[in-house]
Amino acid sequence: MKIIINPAVTWCKGYKKALLMHLHDEKVQSVPLSVIEVIEYIATCKKTNYQDILIRFSAHADVVKSYLDFLRHNKWLLEVPSFVAYQPISIEPSPVLKIRNFYIEISENTRLDWFENIAKWLRKHRATHSLIVSFANDSKQAYENASDIFNSAKRHGFNQCGILLPKHLKNENVYFGIRHNLDFFLAQPNSDYKTEINGVEVITLPNDIVHKGSHLQSNLYSCRHNKLGTYRADNIFINKNKYVYPHPFDLYLFGKAENSLDLSNVINSPKTKSYFSMSKDKIDKCRICEYRLSCTNSLWNRQDKDILSSAPNNCTYDPTEGVWHDTTVTSTTCKL
Known part of the structure; x- marks a missing residue:
């Protein structure tokens, strides 16, 4: 049996970002570098199975096994017979906005x-x-x-x-x-x-x-x-x-x-x-923030309600300094 990435998660731009999104959904905050390497390895390797992955990444076996089991349990990674000719498909987001x-x-x-x-x-x-x-x-x-x-x-x-x-x-x-x-x-x-x-x-x-x-x-x-x-x-x-x-x-x-x-x-x-289609990469403060993937700050928390790219008015984290403040931080200067 070989491991493949479930095509249902590839609506995001790239396998890695899609799986990381799901991991952040459940695990919150940071994902170990070894797990990112595993995801890239699975995405590019034609033939691999569960044991092969654990052996290849034996230096981080406990962490890797935990995340592999998590991804398999949620069916974001699938095990399929190795003799099946698998053709990956690309699933794009629906152009129709569903208003629930x-x-x-x-x-x-x-x-x-x-x-x-x-x-x-x-x-x-x-x-x-x-x-x-x-x-x-x-x-x-x-x-x-x-x-x-x-x-x-x-x-x-x-x-x-x-x-x-x-x-x-x-x-x-x-x-x-x-x-x-x-x-x-x-x-x-x-x-x-x-x-x-x-x-x-x-x-x-x-x-x-x-x-x-x-x-x-x-x-x-x-x-x-x-x-x-x-x-x-x-x-x-x-x-x-x-x-x-x-x-x-x-x-x-x-x-x-x-x-x-x-x-x-x-x-x-x-x-x-x-x-x-607004996302945090279009907000100056959020674009450089290390917590943007796990942040649950709603879009309506804008300092200027009429400007979508306005910084959130209830965030006390300063991504340039990497510290939390007692008062709201709405503007930062990004040093390139």
Whole structure:
């Protein structure tokens, strides 16, 4: 049996970076140099097996065996019969952005026909499966609109429907008309909010949610790393005025969506593509940082919200000095 690299991890640019990304996902921070050498060896060697690798790298046998077992367990390395003529394939990232979660701000003016036009397009073209609503105000009409929208969302194939920050709501009877289609609440920090509705999950946001968005890992998020470690989920947020943003916590304006055609144009616009292709190598401070592959700092923690390459406003590490400070470090000078 010979060892090969699973082609499913080669969507990243090169075998080494792809496997290192997965290792950083689980092991965090640093990867021993010997493991990098092993990955390069497997990627370039035509015929090798498990024992051959351990013998070749016997000087680091314990570390190498640990990582090999980890990679095999997660099926990032595969063992296949040596007589099989294996032709490596290249798997590129999908050009279609999958928007997992649709956030919408509902007011008394939110129309059902507008929502259905948008929702059908998201389901058909972006595989969107979760609807999360917030309320612009505490009005009876807004709640009635939400009830109609939840009913429609379930009919059009949304798997989950939830309410963002229900502590904002004052009317205790608001959920009566929507409870049959409600799957979860996202509650505010330190909230004592509880629900008697069977099957409705209450997910409490941490106090530092704006600074650590990666804590929102739940069944309603589909988080992923890009090639250099930027951590985020694929979401879209449309407010009560139909302006489109990446997320309720990141009001980086993409455009306006009066209908699904507008939304299609907005999502395919250069500005939106720049946001979703943003990575830490485009931020001066992060590009030279040794922790960038394992960093889970969310993209919305920008010092300047309108500039994607702005340094994070909550990072106390200085990569030029290699030290952590007591206060935020947002600018560094890279000495070449």
